[in-house]
Amino acid sequence: MHPFLDTRFHVRWSTLTPESVEPDIRHALALAEASLEAVRAADPEALTYENTFAALEKATEPLGRGWGLLNHLDSVCDEPAQRAALNAMLPDVSNFYSSIALDDRLWTVLKAFGRSEAVKSLDPVQQRFVEETMHDFMQSGADLPPDQKARISEIEAELSKLTQEYSEHVLDSTNAWELVIEDESRLAGLPDSAKAAALANAKAKGFATEEKPAWRFTLQGPSMMPVMQYADDDELRRQVWEASQTIGASGEHDNTARVWKILELRREKANILGHDHFADLTLQRRMARDGKTALRFTEDLHARVHAAFIAEYKQLRVYKAGATKTDIEDFQPWEVGYWAERQRKECFDLDDEALRPYFPVEGVMAGMFELSSRLFGISIQQRDAVYYERGKRPADAPEDAIEVWHPEVTFYDIHDSSTGRHLGSFYADWHPRESKRGGAWMNCLHTGGPTEPHLGLITGNMSPPIDGKPALLTHGEVETVFHEFGHLLHGLLSEVTVKSLAGTNVPWDFVELPSQIMENFCWDRESLDLFARHTDTGEPIPSELYGKMKAAENYMSATTFIRQLAFGKLDLELHINLDRYLGRDLDEVDREILANYRTPLKTDGASMARRFGHLFSSPTGYAAGYYSYKWAEVLDADAFTRFQKEGVLNPETGRAFREHILSKGNSAPVDQLYRRFMGRDPELEPLLVRSGLAAV
Numbered sequence: 001m002h003p004f005l006d007t008r009f010h011v012r013w014s015t016l017t018p019e020s021v022e023p024d025i026r027h028a029l030a031l032a033e034a035s036l037e038a039v040r041a042a043d044p045e046a047l048t049y050e051n052t053f054a055a056l057e058k059a060t061e062p063l064g065r066g067w068g069l070l071n072h073l074d075s076v077c078d079e080p081a082q083r084a085a086l087n088a089m090l091p092d093v094s095n096f097y098s099s100i101a102l103d104d105r106l107w108t109v110l111k112a113f114g115r116s117e118a119v120k121s122l123d124p125v126q127q128r129f130v131e132e133t134m135h136d137f138m139q140s141g142a143d144l145p146p147d148q149k150a151r152i153s154e155i156e157a158e159l160s161k162l163t164q165e166y167s168e169h170v171l172d173s174t175n176a177w178e179l180v181i182e183d184e185s186r187l188a189g190l191p192d193s194a195k196a197a198a199l200a201n202a203k204a205k206g207f208a209t210e211e212k213p214a215w216r217f218t219l220q221g222p223s224m225m226p227v228m229q230y231a232d233d234d235e236l237r238r239q240v241w242e243a244s245q246t247i248g249a250s251g252e253h254d255n256t257a258r259v260w261k262i263l264e265l266r267r268e269k270a271n272i273l274g275h276d277h278f279a280d281l282t283l284q285r286r287m288a289r290d291g292k293t294a295l296r297f298t299e300d301l302h303a304r305v306h307a308a309f310i311a312e313y314k315q316l317r318v319y320k321a322g323a324t325k326t327d328i329e330d331f332q333p334w335e336v337g338y339w340a341e342r343q344r345k346e347c348f349d350l351d352d353e354a355l356r357p358y359f360p361v362e363g364v365m366a367g368m369f370e371l372s373s374r375l376f377g378i379s380i381q382q383r384d385a386v387y388y389e390r391g392k393r394p395a396d397a398p399e400d401a402i403e404v405w406h407p408e409v410t411f412y413d414i415h416d417s418s419t420g421r422h423l424g425s426f427y428a429d430w431h432p433r434e435s436k437r438g439g440a441w442m443n444c445l446h447t448g449g450p451t452e453p454h455l456g457l458i459t460g461n462m463s464p465p466i467d468g469k470p471a472l473l474t475h476g477e478v479e480t481v482f483h484e485f486g487h488l489l490h491g492l493l494s495e496v497t498v499k500s501l502a503g504t505n506v507p508w509d510f511v512e513l514p515s516q517i518m519e520n521f522c523w524d525r526e527s528l529d530l531f532a533r534h535t536d537t538g539e540p541i542p543s544e545l546y547g548k549m550k551a552a553e554n555y556m557s558a559t560t561f562i563r564q565l566a567f568g569k570l571d572l573e574l575h576i577n578l579d580r581y582l583g584r585d586l587d588e589v590d591r592e593i594l595a596n597y598r599t600p601l602k603t604d605g606a607s608m609a610r611r612f613g614h615l616f617s618s619p620t621g622y623a624a625g626y627y628s629y630k631w632a633e634v635l636d637a638d639a640f641t642r643f644q645k646e647g648v649l650n651p652e653t654g655r656a657f658r659e660h661i662l663s664k665g666n667s668a669p670v671d672q673l674y675r676r677f678m679g680r681d682p683e684l685e686p687l688l689v690r691s692g693l694a695a696v
Helices: 018-040 053-059 061-076 080-100 104-114 117-121 124-140 146-175 192-204 221-230 234-244 256-272 278-283 291-324 336-348 352-358 361-376 475-492 513-522 525-531 543-551 557-576 586-593 628-646 651-662 670-678 685-690
Strands: 179-181 215-217 378-383 410-416 422-429 441-446 454-459
Touching (some): 018 053, 018 061, 018 080, 053 061, 053 104, 061 441, 061 454, 080 146, 104 117, 104 124, 117 124, 146 256, 179 234, 192 215, 192 352, 221 234, 256 586, 278 291, 278 557, 291 336, 291 557, 291 628, 352 475, 361 378, 361 475, 361 525, 361 651, 422 475, 441 475, 454 475, 475 513, 475 651, 513 525, 513 628, 557 586, 628 651, 628 685, 651 670
Parallel strands (some): 422 454
Antiparallel strands (some): 179 215, 378 410, 441 454
16 A cells, blocks of 8 residues: 555545655656656657657656645644655655656657647647647756756755755744743733734643633744734834744754755756756746846836835834824834834724624635635535544544544535536645644645546635634735635636646746735625625624725735835846855845835844745745736736626626636646736736826
């Protein structure tokens, strides 16, 4: 038995033990190698799509499944034995994957068929797969001389090791800090929900009892963010902020050297492959095409919004001076969020906490399902699921039991409303744990297609339930749930016959369109009424509260806008102009690159690069591609104008989005897919209008 390679649709998580990792992954490597050898040995006179490109895609399916399950568990259930097992196999798996495109015999066979007249007789999706695969091989170095191929393989292996270490250091340094407070007066200003969560956390860790309360805070988002936004105690905010700057930046967890080494290796790889820098290598088949275009896009938006950004900061300084009856001066970094929230409350009479009762996580999910069902012609049902500890699946466990990896995880099926066809299923895991990495994400565990269902998951680190009561989310967390569900729909509603072109396997500056367009439904009154219901009364958000919420929608929007652009700017500068910065102090470099993207604070923070998992926790990831979030915002703001024009919950519009975007993956050039939905190329203005910045 090889549990990691089990092909049953419902994953038996309890069987995926660290002891199974090495035998299972080695077996998968052997299977993949045998399948690739069959492709290499194909008769040159009898080459077909099936014994070349289709066989290539199938060759790595068992390995992809097993390695994918292991990496998922590493993200949500980290523990020492499993981490050691993963790291032990990481070099072999990395070497295997990087060697595929550098395999002369394999490339000879693929080239022979890929450049033959036979390709013209394939259907359009198969033709695109051949074309895309040929580009993948060439972009990875298939035509390089042997010595350069060997160096590319070495670089890939080293990048895999360094980025895995980087990710582990971020998680470990996040978990290494805690603050236990016994004086309740220090918590003045904190919402009751944040205090209750900190108290429950302290009890769970043995720091508090009913008779002797205490409050434990960590660097996980739901714990840290309320402190930075609400706590009246300036010293408390300073403590938490200073601790946050140590993530990936101190002692044995310091990622500084890894950041520079990862950047150097990426540049060396790009140079070997004939590009000046990593951005040009990675973007050549994305919508931006090259690093220069992506950087120009970022800087153009910055120029449009910068004046409003500075005006917002100056206004906030004036507000604080008036409230404290002191001179106008710059902020400390731990003051900005607090004073921004105070000003927002005063200007709009809106407290985020007043919205929480309308967003119980189960109600949000149910309403989101109802909205998606109306728009996209699907039905979603929760299934009963069970949790067994790993290695302890009961002998009498039902064969058809649906297992989950943690007791909080839920499981759902998606069917087509008109045909009843099972389109896919997914797991949802919403709350933080110390064994779980930060952030929110979607993954596909099994890619199906028109004849078999997909299997995916959505994961986040939202406000947890407290003392048996429902988890109540902030509006920002609701947007995150909708965002990840958009990614999930892109994966589970795919109808592409070639798995490598299915679902979210699209250029990364397009992949955020389905996710970000879903966030729009978190602001529209008609769609909100489907899921924003009071946890106790079931009543929708009152008109007065909704009015305040909409009035505050674009509060300090330029600041939010510039923050996203700053992440993209740092990313692109480091990958495009590495020579300018290499060998210098990372924090100094960060300040130089972002001089016009930051407000003048009294204290400088540590560079985000040391904890920027999007860029450095995998060999490529969002590296040289973080601009994609803003690029896709242009697409989603523009595409949502069709929903606004035709009806936000108009099923015909939703079906068109499913037909042209969600179901098509990368089966055609994505700019063509966009034009099929909108009837034209995207326009920039709707994003600026939506952000309240059109006049800037």
